[in-house]
Amino acid sequence: MSAATALPVRESFEEFLEQEQAKDLLRFTTAGSVDDGKSTLIGRLLYDSRSVYDDQLESVTNASAGRNAGAIDFSLLTDGLRAEREQGITIDVAYRYFATPRRKFIIADTPGHEQYTRNMVTGASTAELAIVLVDARKGLLPQSRRHAYIASLLGLPHVVIAVNKMDLVGYEHATFARIEADFRRFLARFQSIEPYFVPISALAGDNVVNRSSRMPWFHGPSLLEYLERVPIGKRVQNSAFRFPVQRVVRPNQEFRGYAGTLVSGRISVGDPVVISPSGRQTSIASITTFDGELRHAQAGQAVTLTLADEIDVVRGDTISTPDEPPLSSSGIDATLVWLNGEPAQLNKRYRLKNASRQEWAELKYIRHRLNINSLDHEHASTLEMNEIGSVHLESARPLAFDTYAKNRATGSFILIDEATNATVAAGMITGAVQDARKVFFSPITLSDRITRVSFETVGGKSQTFTLPADDSDAQQAIEELLDRIRARFPEPDWTESGGI
């Protein structure tokens, strides 16, 4: 048993329990392909942290007898469903739990195979850290790039690049150094990511829990030591106060409160707040909980707030700090990950759920699709399952939100198909676009025969067209021009905004 997993020295069991209860929680996701040894790594983390019971170990040893008699097959500890066990691959997100004396962990274990982008996105959505597994023999593969990209897309600040199977390359420093250099070059474009590179062998246990004596050239902490020490949770604590209202609590005439969770920031009794979307301002009268009234509350706490003024607040409203209020718009720019077999349809009404609010929204256009292997932008008229696109949506009524980069809770949404009730897409808001239906035109009359019209695209590009000026009705001419533009660019790369 290593220093990392040994129980700390303690005075009494009660004291030990107090330490236990004070532990924080790191949620991380693991990505890797079928052959990267991901299941083996997770199995080893569970096993070495004593999170596997004897009877579970017996049951996977039994099950291994047919496939690979003899040694414990760690990967079987994490393969959940029968169908998967028969196929020998994991095909969905599975959650695992383990703890060390320093910290509790929740693993969202996701498959790395190409068609399962949606599972990786799902697993990463609740995680603060991603482990990307790389096979030391193969180096940086397209899928490793994909995993790193998804980690960055989902706003994970920490990415561990675990170069696995070091035992099969003779524990060579040069191999590890080459992969690290390759990966660092690739990661340079993702400013938000802090990578940590660690050479491991999940099978042999090198640098997983214990630092390995077989790689004396490596001086960093083992994988588990890093997971135990990486700082977490600071961002939501330091962000602006946001409180999406889940329910109005009205047990009697005297009490009217708003139940919800502080998704970011902190709040104290007396603090001024603004309600979105109404824009009304008031202040916090009380913070009520089952365990008594609080003076302050912090991100992560589920409480009930009462307000100093009688204001109409309903489920779906957001209570925020007036110093830094959320954006409010019915035009939303977002990165969309399509999750469903039925492809995205332009101008179709979807149910959009953002925090506690549901609203009708239409997908107005797809700016581009992202090629997840080359990271190139591609022209697209729809998004198929597992495809990622930059899109523009219009909601029936204005929504209050933040960009995903600023706030994961208020900047994320799902789209639901009204006919099937399936969750068809996951969205990360990139910005608000006001009055996106109009066009910014700059008509210049060149002569009595020709008018030159410029308009500006969403991406800042400008286009110039000419049209006859002898039309009596300029508005009609513009409409015809628009039709021509639409015909030429069926997937518009422009915003109709402004007016003549």
Add this chain to the structure above:
Amino acid sequence: MSPLSHLRQLEAESIHILREVAAECQRPVLLYSIGKDSSVLLRLAQKAFHPGQMPFPLLHIDTGYKFREMIEFRDRYTAQLGLKLIVHTNRAALESGATPFAWGTQRCCGALKTTALLDGLRNGGFDAAIGGARRDEERSRAKERVFSFRDSRGQWDPRNQRPELWNVFNTRIQPGESLRVFPLSNWTELDVWQYIHAEDIPIVPLYFAKPRPMLVRGDSLLPIEQSFVPRLPGEQPQLVMCRMRSLGCSPCTGAIRSEADTVLRIIEELITVRRSERQNRVIDHDQDGSMEIKKQEGYF
């Protein structure tokens, strides 16, 4: 301010889930199984809706073979909290002689648990059933969603579950379909006990060790509350210091030898014990992957 402890994070996450159910589902119900997880669930529901009342009733699927102490605890505790309790039992199956010995474990569970649950939900017109299941309990549960979708026959299709991102839950269903909601999804057995300790939550006394009459068969301790539990020739119950690690029907729940007679001692035992929680339940050992089959048929 430092981030919340793991226990307070789990608590807040569960409260968020319970509030989403109450806000978005038409007729939710809390499936109350009387066990420690149900006790935790009740406390979380009290917290979620304070200072208001819990906006849904409790439903207990009583197989007829639950431990007597469980039923006593159920009636006392729910009355004390002033909660509305519905009890549903598959009387027809009991009258036809359903026991795990006469019918076999799988058929008996199918009638007294699965069928009874589906009937109980249908009788009440419930569209969302909140349960205390945890992902760490069993391998097939590791992939269960927090909001788990069931078709109009109450069945679970592991290949047709909705992706669940962030904590934005899709609660929409068609008439006849239903949701199972698991607010304790991310809790482990140890978390549950730590929370019971931290919050001083009442639990059924069967969890605490004391001398109880048991049939001793090898490593197994078999309770004898039901007279139909068959005895081997000359077999007599022995008084054994033991406790229940999980609660179910008395004929199918094995006890474990234990001296742990307080919550603290249970936690201490848990940290050193090397057997998983459900291992003492007979029902999971019918065949490899049996829980997954039960779930597909509609079992909780």
